[in-house]
Amino acid sequence: MLMKSTVSVVALLASLAGPAMAENLRPDALAPLDPPPAPADNPTTAAKVALGAKLFFDPKVSGNNGMPCSACHLPEAGWAIQDPISFGYPGTTHWRNSQTIVNSAYYGKLFWAGASKSLEGQARSAARGAVAGNGEDDLMEARLAFVPEYRKAFREIFGDEYPLIRNAYRAMAAFQRTLVQTDTPFDNYMRGDDDALSEQQKRGLEVFAGKGNCITCHNGPLLSDEAYYNIGVPPSPIWEEDPLAQITFRFELYAKGSTEEMYRHTKDDPGLYFRTKQKADKGKFRTPSLRYTKYTYPFMHNGTIETLADVVEFYDRGGDTNEFAANKSKLIQPLGLTSGEKEDLVAFLESLSGPEILMEEPDIPEIAPLPVAQQ
Amino acid sequence: MKPHSSLTKGLKVGLLAILCAGAAQAEAIKPKDVDPALAELGKRLFYDARLSGDTSLACASCHQPDKAFTDGLALSEAYSGVSHFRNTPTLANVGKRAAWNHDGRLGTNLNDVTREMITETYLMNMDMRLMQERLKQDPVYVEMFRAAGLGEPSNGGARKAIAAFQDTIVSRNAPIDTGDLTAAALRGQALFNGKAGCVSCHSGDRYTDDKVHNTGVQDNPEIWADPERHIAFVTYAKFMGVENYMNLRQDLGAFVRDHSYTSRRTFLTPSLRELTHTAPYMHNGTLATLEEVVDFYNAGGGADTLKDQRIRPLDLNDSEKSDLVEFLKSLSGDSFDTDAYVWRKDDYDYTLIENWRETAN
Numbered sequence: 001m002l003m004k005s006t007v008s009v010v011a012l013l014a015s016l017a018g019p020a021m022a023e024n025l026r027p028d029a030l031a032p033l034d035p036p037p038a039p040a041d042n043p044t045t046a047a048k049v050a051l052g053a054k055l056f057f058d059p060k061v062s063g064n065n066g067m068p069c070s071a072c073h074l075p076e077a078g079w080a081i082q083d084p085i086s087f088g089y090p091g092t093t094h095w096r097n098s099q100t101i102v103n104s105a106y107y108g109k110l111f112w113a114g115a116s117k118s119l120e121g122q123a124r125s126a127a128r129g130a131v132a133g134n135g136e137d138d139l140m141e142a143r144l145a146f147v148p149e150y151r152k153a154f155r156e157i158f159g160d161e162y163p164l165i166r167n168a169y170r171a172m173a174a175f176q177r178t179l180v181q182t183d184t185p186f187d188n189y190m191r192g193d194d195d196a197l198s199e200q201q202k203r204g205l206e207v208f209a210g211k212g213n214c215i216t217c218h219n220g221p222l223l224s225d226e227a228y229y230n231i232g233v234p235p236s237p238i239w240e241e242d243p244l245a246q247i248t249f250r251f252e253l254y255a256k257g258s259t260e261e262m263y264r265h266t267k268d269d270p271g272l273y274f275r276t277k278q279k280a281d282k283g284k285f286r287t288p289s290l291r292y293t294k295y296t297y298p299f300m301h302n303g304t305i306e307t308l309a310d311v312v313e314f315y316d317r318g319g320d321t322n323e324f325a326a327n328k329s330k331l332i333q334p335l336g337l338t339s340g341e342k343e344d345l346v347a348f349l350e351s352l353s354g355p356e357i358l359m360e361e362p363d364i365p366e367i368a369p370l371p372v373a374q375q
Numbered sequence: 376m377k378p379h380s381s382l383t384k385g386l387k388v389g390l391l392a393i394l395c396a397g398a399a400q401a402e403a404i405k406p407k408d409v410d411p412a413l414a415e416l417g418k419r420l421f422y423d424a425r426l427s428g429d430t431s432l433a434c435a436s437c438h439q440p441d442k443a444f445t446d447g448l449a450l451s452e453a454y455s456g457v458s459h460f461r462n463t464p465t466l467a468n469v470g471k472r473a474a475w476n477h478d479g480r481l482g483t484n485l486n487d488v489t490r491e492m493i494t495e496t497y498l499m500n501m502d503m504r505l506m507q508e509r510l511k512q513d514p515v516y517v518e519m520f521r522a523a524g525l526g527e528p529s530n531g532g533a534r535k536a537i538a539a540f541q542d543t544i545v546s547r548n549a550p551i552d553t554g555d556l557t558a559a560a561l562r563g564q565a566l567f568n569g570k571a572g573c574v575s576c577h578s579g580d581r582y583t584d585d586k587v588h589n590t591g592v593q594d595n596p597e598i599w600a601d602p603e604r605h606i607a608f609v610t611y612a613k614f615m616g617v618e619n620y621m622n623l624r625q626d627l628g629a630f631v632r633d634h635s636y637t638s639r640r641t642f643l644t645p646s647l648r649e650l651t652h653t654a655p656y657m658h659n660g661t662l663a664t665l666e667e668v669v670d671f672y673n674a675g676g677g678a679d680t681l682k683d684q685r686i687r688p689l690d691l692n693d694s695e696k697s698d699l700v701e702f703l704k705s706l707s708g709d710s711f712d713t714d715a716y717v718w719r720k721d722d723y724d725y726t727l728i729e730n731w732r733e734t735a736n
Contacts, residue, residue, distance in 0.1 A: 063428055063429070063454070063496065065457075090429035091425065091431075130504070131505070136496035136610075138614055143456075146605065243512050243728070247509055247725070250736045251507075253736065255502075367602040369602055370602065372624065
């Protein structure tokens with residue numbers, strides 16, 4: 001097929017390189033994953049991580065003392081939810097797919113449309129959102145103060161007289177920065193181990209970097225350019241099937257800021273628009289990392305695609321369409337992949353996941369009567 | 376009987392009593408003019424648990440109609456995961472109040488009170504933007520909002536309607552209003568207006584001066600023993616800007632309004648209407664019966680350095696105390712557990728919008 005001029009130079013070169021077998025292609029646009037950075041104002045320490053792990057599983061950091069982070073980011077479900085749309089706060093449903101915590105340490109912005117600038121900020125937003133944690137900082141902070149173990153830990157780690165909720169978010173973020181996977185078959189291959197990928201996976205990598213054109217957006221060590229695209233994912237069917245979903249959909253339009261006209265007539269997730277308020281950004285979402293996808297199905301911001309094979313089919317047909325079709329990326333074109341190429345591509349994608357990351361849920365400390373401080 | 380012992384202390388209050396004591400029959404409370412469609416909408420909302428964040432609490436969860444819109448508990452329940460640090464006040468005649476909450480921190484109108492109760496994190500913890508969209512998903516509300524002239528369901532309209540419903544909650548047919556007082560109640564009334572001096576604060580048709588006073592009601596230790604209550608209290612005290620709130624172990628009442636020393640532990644005079652339905656008593660529910668309340672005042676209230684000067688031992692004998700209780704009981708009227716005040720239908724459902732794509736949001 002005709003290559004579009006917008007295709008990246010790397011992809012073009014890769015495709016011109018031809019289908020030479022077992023060349024052990026290592027595209028410059030891809031890289032193994034190094035340990036994650038930590039922000040200068042929140043260095044990762046063992047004690048902070050241990051505290052963050054407890055807080056991650058602790059329902060006190062929610063409105064009803066029932067919705068910890070882990071409620072929608074389950075370790076045994078890929079640190080996400082293996083349903084199209086995430087659970088909501090009791091009495092609600094969410095409206096987007098739950099993203100995995102694994103490797104979230106590397107993103108510059110969090111949430112599907114990049115609404116948070118840091119893991120620390122993401123923790124706060126998720127704990128407070130009406131269809132997520134629905135907590136209020138003052139109350140959650142008060143709860144933490146009634147836990148003797150937390151008073152001690154926050155004092156030692158942060159110097160808090162009583163636990164400050166913003167430090168709870170910092171501890172959670174530090175914990176999440178430990179949930180990374182840097183030794184997948186792909187990483188080992190990129191570091192020089194030619195045997196880390198099977199022949200089929202190597203062929204899949206060639207498709208990924210060449211004919212499939214995946215690498216144009218899914219690049220770098222994270223396999224994400226962290227940019228935003230409308231790739232023509234159709235709207236979630238849940239909005240036509242579930243009254244709770246219809247409620248949440250309108251709430252999100254209302255709460256995130258819409259014009260009256262837009263509030264009345266939008267029937268799909270405007271995505272990046274909520275951050276930029278530019279019509280050209282409607283329906284755009286951040287390129288997700290392809291790492292750990294063995295465990296994080298279903299896929300896309302609304303979970304409408306069930307398997308990696310289905311994802312490949314989606315791109316092979318040039319995506320689908322949605323309400324904001326005018327904004328659909330020109331990069332998304334039919335690929336004309338053979339069934340063998342599709343299988344190879346899926347095999348390569350599987351090399352981006354290592355063993356499942358599981359952990360035993362920590363014991364959650366309980367509240368107790370609060371002693372008066374020694375003056 | 377020791378008639379002389381209370382003579383001097385009775386003088387001050389006696390003056391007031393002369394001003395206030397009239398015929399046995401009091402002026403009944405006049406209902407406000409309320410749009411029936413608006414009030415009916417408010418009634419349905421009042422009993423709808425979808426007005427709380429996790430759909431666990433309705434207004435009526437704590438304000439129960441068979442208890443004159445209280446809950447029978449010393450300290451109220453609250454949102455999931457916390458408990459309250461105060462007693463649920465009656466909503467009888469709530470629209471006539473000058474200020475709300477035991478500390479009077481809300482002093483504007485019922486609309487604001489309603490918003491505060493629904494959105495407060497330890498009460499109903501509701502994001503009203505989400506509440507609005509819930510209401511729009513219920514065709515009964517869509518029709519009722521329209522009928523009430525409010526257009527489509529909105530959180531502003533909901534507050535207006537709930538306030539209107541509360542304005543309909545007015546005491547009816549209490550013996551004090553019908554003139555049907557027993558001899559004992561009549562004797563109690565004379566004490567109320569005279570020797571016991573109750574009327575100096577419990578005045579007017581609702582039997583309250585709508586002011587705050589320190590009567591020396593003792594602390595309820597349950598607040599500090601139960602961390603779920605204490606957590607709610609800390610959240611409240613912090614928000615109200617109270618110093619050193621983590622080490623505070625007393626409810627400072629209306630102090631939160633002006634932060635002045637003399638306001639410490641002052642609370643709004645409660646209405647005495649519907650008392651037989653609203654036990655236990657006081658802002659923290661520490662007095663279980665009306666007899667205990669009378670004993671409390673007969674003893675000159677509780678110990679507090681800032682106690683109101685008028686709260687002094689009354690020297691009432693047993694039969695006087697009994698008469699006073701009889702009078703207090705005569706201030707309670709018909710139950711509110713009637714169709715006029717209760718939404719009986721369990722019809723709180725959401726309906727799927729079938730032609731979703733073609734229907735304007």
